[in-house]
Amino acid sequence: MPNSKGYRGVSTQAAAKHYDVSDEFFRIWLGPSLAYACGLWTDGADTLEKAQLRKEEYLLSQAGIRPGIRVLDVGCGYGGEMRRMVEEHDVESVTGITLSRAAVDWTQNLGIPRTDVRLENWIDHRPSAPYDAIICIEAMEHFARPGMSGRAKIQGYREFFKRCRSWMRPEGRLVVQTISWGHRFPLDVDILRDLYLATTVYPECNPSYLGELQAASDGLFDLVALRNDFDHYSRTLEVWLDNLRADRDRAAELVGPRKAEDFERCMALAVQAFADGWFYLHRLTFRPVPKPTKPARRFLINNVLARDSLPTPRFLQPNR
Numbered sequence: 001m002p003n004s005k006g007y008r009g010v011s012t013q014a015a016a017k018h019y020d021v022s023d024e025f026f027r028i029w030l031g032p033s034l035a036y037a038c039g040l041w042t043d044g045a046d047t048l049e050k051a052q053l054r055k056e057e058y059l060l061s062q063a064g065i066r067p068g069i070r071v072l073d074v075g076c077g078y079g080g081e082m083r084r085m086v087e088e089h090d091v092e093s094v095t096g097i098t099l100s101r102a103a104v105d106w107t108q109n110l111g112i113p114r115t116d117v118r119l120e121n122w123i124d125h126r127p128s129a130p131y132d133a134i135i136c137i138e139a140m141e142h143f144a145r146p147g148m149s150g151r152a153k154i155q156g157y158r159e160f161f162k163r164c165r166s167w168m169r170p171e172g173r174l175v176v177q178t179i180s181w182g183h184r185f186p187l188d189v190d191i192l193r194d195l196y197l198a199t200t201v202y203p204e205c206n207p208s209y210l211g212e213l214q215a216a217s218d219g220l221f222d223l224v225a226l227r228n229d230f231d232h233y234s235r236t237l238e239v240w241l242d243n244l245r246a247d248r249d250r251a252a253e254l255v256g257p258r259k260a261e262d263f264e265r266c267m268a269l270a271v272q273a274f275a276d277g278w279f280y281l282h283r284l285t286f287r288p289v290p291k292p293t294k295p296a297r298r299f300l301i302n303n304v305l306a307r308d309s310l311p312t313p314r315f316l317q318p319n320r
């Protein structure tokens with residue numbers, strides 16, 4: 001629900017409706033890593049597990065993860081990245097926040113040392129000391145809901161970027177992996193029906209446009225690396241879909257036949273949606289700008305004063 005400070009992102013009820021259904025159900029199709037995000041595939045023979053590991057390592061290296069640092073994982077899910085940062089990269093501490101009670105219970109039960117997992121919205125987060133790195137893997141899709149104007153979405157994302165910047169050391173890194181709207185949109189009744197179904201399976205979700213993220217981070221962060229791996233999501237989803245189909249009866253037992261079928265239909269649609277570019281999969285690395293500037297001032301400089309086509313006011317013309 002919106003409050004005086006703006007939209008808070010997906011409600012806890014909607015998040016629970018999607019995430020808190022059954023850990024075993026998710027394990028059936030996500031596989032043992034329980035990574036609920038797009039992998040990073042190589043050409044030729046590869047497996048989901050390897051693609052998930054490669055993705056984790058790519059994002060962690062972009063974030064500059066190294067021994068002794070403090071990290072925040074926004075939307076930590078089942079804690080895969082948290083475990084990797086502690087066990088393989090010897091970080092000093094990782095704080096993980098999520099809106100899923102089931103994910104918190106699961107991750108706390110793993111007993112990973114030097115981790116703190118909380119059921120907390122990033123809007124309510126108050127760090128005890130600055131972070132060296134922040135990662136946010138496929139949580140941003142929940143920061144806007146269908147029907148929000150571009151302006152309102154940018155406002156919400158900007159609040160996220162502002163908070164991240166204020167929580168981070170000046171030399172820190174913010175790494176985001178997120179689904180974005182792509183270059184095409186299908187006009188086919190069956191597809192639109194399944195897209196509508198997706199809004200019920202993933203309630204209150206609305207991906208960003210890349211331009212919205214650029215506008216929202218302008219003057220706060222420099223975007224220093226960007227990949228668009230939408231075909232990688234199609235491949236990830238193909239494996240998820242095969243896994244779910246192979247264990248369809250068990251899935252239906254766990255969450256009910258209707259829900260299991262809806263997930264299956266959405267995944268089948270998403271395989272096509274990512275292959276055909278209706279959606280993109282962006283992996284973005286941000287570095288804080290040394291001195292934040294207001295977007296309005298930058299807009300003025302970039303778009304008005306610097307435009308050749310506009311007549312220069314007389315008082316600004318040289319040698320008059």
Ligand SMILES: C[S@@+](CC[C@H](N)C(=O)[O-])C[C@H]1O[C@@H](n2cnc3c(N)ncnc32)[C@H](O)[C@@H]1O
Nearest residue numbers: 035036037075077098099100121122137139142
């Ligand atoms: C698709 S899952 C990805 C989980 C994990 N990062 C992974 O790669 O497996 C999205 C996660 O974002 C969390 N999330 C969504 N909105 C959030 C918010 N406003 N504050 C904190 N976590 C949020 C959800 O609870 C969920 O854990």
